[in-house]
Amino acid sequence: MNDIGNVDYEGLIPNNVDLAHDTRVKHALERWHPGYLDWWNDMGPEGFQEKLVYLRTAVSVDPKGWAKFDYVRMPEYKWGILLAPQVEERKIPFGSHKGEPAWQDVPGEYRAMLRRLIVIQGDTEPASVEQQRHLGNTAPSLYDLRNLFQVNVEEGRHLWAMVYLLQKYFGADGREEAEALLQRHSGDPDMPRMLGAFNEKTPDWLSFFMFTVFTDRDGKLQLEALAQSGFDPLSRTCRFMLTEEAHHMFVGETGVQRIVEKTCTAMKEAGIEDAYDIEAVRKLGVIDLPTIQKKANLHFSLSLDLFGNEISTNAANSFHASLKGRFREDKLEDDHALESATYPVLRLVDGAIVKQEVPALSGLNMRLRDDYVRDCSSGSARWNRAVSKHGVEFEFKLPHVAFNRRIGEFSSIKADPSGNILSEAEWQKRRDEFLPSDSDRIFIEGLMRPELRPGKFASWIAPPKVGIDNKPGDFEYVKIAG
Ligand code: BYC
Numbered sequence: 001m002n003d004i005g006n007v008d009y010e011g012l013i014p015n016n017v018d019l020a021h022d023t024r025v026k027h028a029l030e031r032w033h034p035g036y037l038d039w040w041n042d043m044g045p046e047g048f049q050e051k052l053v054y055l056r057t058a059v060s061v062d063p064k065g066w067a068k069f070d071y072v073r074m075p076e077y078k079w080g081i082l083l084a085p086q087v088e089e090r091k092i093p094f095g096s097h098k099g100e101p102a103w104q105d106v107p108g109e110y111r112a113m114l115r116r117l118i119v120i121q122g123d124t125e126p127a128s129v130e131q132q133r134h135l136g137n138t139a140p141s142l143y144d145l146r147n148l149f150q151v152n153v154e155e156g157r158h159l160w161a162m163v164y165l166l167q168k169y170f171g172a173d174g175r176e177e178a179e180a181l182l183q184r185h186s187g188d189p190d191m192p193r194m195l196g197a198f199n200e201k202t203p204d205w206l207s208f209f210m211f212t213v214f215t216d217r218d219g220k221l222q223l224e225a226l227a228q229s230g231f232d233p234l235s236r237t238c239r240f241m242l243t244e245e246a247h248h249m250f251v252g253e254t255g256v257q258r259i260v261e262k263t264c265t266a267m268k269e270a271g272i273e274d275a276y277d278i279e280a281v282r283k284l285g286v287i288d289l290p291t292i293q294k295k296a297n298l299h300f301s302l303s304l305d306l307f308g309n310e311i312s313t314n315a316a317n318s319f320h321a322s323l324k325g326r327f328r329e330d331k332l333e334d335d336h337a338l339e340s341a342t343y344p345v346l347r348l349v350d351g352a353i354v355k356q357e358v359p360a361l362s363g364l365n366m367r368l369r370d371d372y373v374r375d376c377s378s379g380s381a382r383w384n385r386a387v388s389k390h391g392v393e394f395e396f397k398l399p400h401v402a403f404n405r406r407i408g409e410f411s412s413i414k415a416d417p418s419g420n421i422l423s424e425a426e427w428q429k430r431r432d433e434f435l436p437s438d439s440d441r442i443f444i445e446g447l448m449r450p451e452l453r454p455g456k457f458a459s460w461i462a463p464p465k466v467g468i469d470n471k472p473g474d475f476e477y478v479k480i481a482g
Contacts, residue, residue: 007059007080014080016061017164028167029081032178036159039182040075044129045152048136049075052479053149054468058082058157061240069469071479077153081164084239092230094329094336095322102232106169110321114231115170117324119177120194121226122162123184124219125155127198128211130186135208138448140458144205146468146477147251151212154244161237169233196406197302204444205461206259206287210299212252213379218306220245221327221372228325253379256296258462260383262286264390265462275394282443285459289387289394291444294436296396297417300376301404307369309408310345316361326364327371343367346401348409353402353419373398404435452480 007014012030019026041049052071057078059068090102106114129152139145159181166174184191192199197215202208223245227238266284267275275281281288308315318324319338326332334341341360346353360367380396387394400419402410414427417434431437436444451458455474467475 007061007082009059009078014078015082017081017083017168019081022168025164025168028175028178029164032163032167032175035179035182036079036156036163037075039126040129040156043126043185044133044156045074045136045149046133048145048149048478049073054146054471054475054477055150055153056469061085074149074153077156079153079157079160081160082157082240083233083236086232086236090232090235092322093228094319094325095230096320096337097230097322098336100230100322102235103230104232106231110323111170113318113321114234114323115166115173115177117226117318118162118165118234119181121222122159122166122177122181123194124198125159125162126181127184127186127193127195128152128215129155130193131198131200131202131211132208135202135205138205138450140205140451140461141456141463142452142454142475142477142480143457143464143467144255144461145452147255148208149478151216151248151251154248158241158244161241165233165237196305200302203441204448205255206292206295206444207299209252209255209259210295212248213256214252214296214299214303214376215306216245216248216252217372217375217379218303220249221368221375222306224327225324225329225368228329230322249379253382254464255461256292256379257382257386258464259287259292259460260289260386261390262460262462263289263292264387264392267392268390273393275392285447287444287447287460289392289396291436291440292383293396294434294440296380297399297403298435300398303372304369304401305405305407307372308365310347310366311358311362312365313362315364316359319361319364327368338364348402348413351413351421353410353415353421369401373401399434452478 007016008020011020012033013019050073053074054069055072055077056067056069057072061082061084092098092100092102132148132152135148136145139148163178163181166178184193186193187199187201202211220242223238223242227235227242229235263281263286266286267281270284272280275289278288278290329336338360342357343360343363343366344355345358345363345366347356349356376398380398383396399417400415402413402415402419403417405411414422414424416422447460449458454476457463463473467473468477
């Protein structure tokens with residue numbers, strides 16, 4: 001199991017964990033598989049299940065050669081169980097077990113805590129597929145349609161990754177949790193997904209791109225933190241998942257960038273200088289920049305909620321237990337125990353937003369969130385470069401962390417995107433300046449018409465600079481007629 005670079009595709013479930021010799025887990029996964037396929041068919045991409053899609057499949061966990069491109073029907077995708085190669089003699093990098101050999105089995109005392117982390121991670125993966133299931137019907141091109149499906153099948157595989165951990169290491173409770181992951185559904189009033197942002201709708205393609213920029217990036221940061229885990233199978237699983245997460249953010253960042261480019265080009269051609277002349281810009285069949293900013297405000301603020309509360313005993317406990325580390329823990333230079341350290345956190349004190357030093361262990365969610373915010377600014381910088389290249393005066397900005405929050409201290413106040421506290425009445429009056437309004441939604445919905453001819457793109461988005469797998473511009477990424 002240790003150094004397997006290539007994947008065994010012989011059995012029903014491709015894997016590099018020697019499932020063939022692990023009959024208990026193999027049978028458990030085989031029992032779970034039909035329910036998974038039912039879920040995929042019922043809750044996965046609507047309308048394209050029988051189509052051939054040009055997808056990338058992992059065939060090795062070697063970083064240089066792990067992907068193979070070919071036409072596949074999505075329900076026949078090789079989901080599989082893939083872990084990054086084991087690092088020989090890996091030591092736990094943080095927490096009270098720092099320096100001990102990484103655990104190959106679940107430490108009994110941390111069983112419940114570890115299971116909770118794995119279940120929450122697992123719950124987000126199918127949730128995002130559910131949220132995106134109608135988007136195929138309004139795809140702006142075959143290129144984008146294929147990228148959506150690539151993201152979807154990989155989220156499906158990430159669910160497999162968490163289910164494997166549950167079934168291999170958590171016995172009967174793990175099997176129950178694996179079933180429940182298929183029973184909760186995004187937005188279901190009775191059995192919703194566990195975290196707020198995963199019960200929101202992804203109604204249009206701008207939302208999809210923003211989701212992959214901001215919410216998948218939460219995935220990246222959380223996976224980086226779990227990749228540090230003292231529980232080695234979780235660490236190895238997350239390390240492999242991270243290789244796929246990067247592509248999801250690429251889809252989002254370049255998706256928004258292509259929308260911004262199309263808008264700026266159309267504005268310049270029509271001689272429109274004022275980015276806020278929304279009516280004139282919309283008449284060109286493109287999305288005005290202020291509306292794009294409002295979508296970014298919405299998805300950024302929803303994603304901040306995924307980092308939990310400002311002060312969290314859960315986060316402190318899972319760090320102390322060496323289960324969940326910090327972003328790139330192994331690159332940080334401190335004692336990796338944080339027993340006496342402090343960390344500055346923005347808090348609400350007597351109705352004002354102030355920075356306070358708190359015990360570093362309790363502030364770990366915020367530390368991860370700060371790393372996240374820094375990482376997000378690379379996305380908005382990319383869009384701003386596109387705007388300035390076209391000579392348009394406009395700047396995308398990430399809103400303040402107190403803006404539009406539902407989790408944590410700022411959920412009890414209203415703030416504008418600059419972090420000024422507003423009264424409830426003022427918020428109600430100005431809300432549509434900051435977040436997509438009904439009329440913005442109706443306008444965007446009106447643009448969402450499918451463009452499924454090879455090489456063609458909807459009016460509101462520019463073509464990509466290069467094709468997937470270096471394919472030419474008119475490549476048939478999804479065989480619609482076949
Ligand atoms: N919604 O102590 P606190 C991804 C709950 S995304 C609802 O601050 P903690 C992906 C919390 O559960 C990455 N409830 O929480 C992206 C707790 O409840 P209990 C997913 C929330 O535990 C795109 C209570 O409030 N992975 O991979 O420190 C596509 C107290 O809160 C929320 C992970 O998140 C919320 N937003 O932090 C596909 C990693 N926030 O237990 C995939 C695993 C908090 O008291 N999860 N609560 O009943 C964790 O590390 C932590 O659970 C959280 C929350 C960071 C999420």
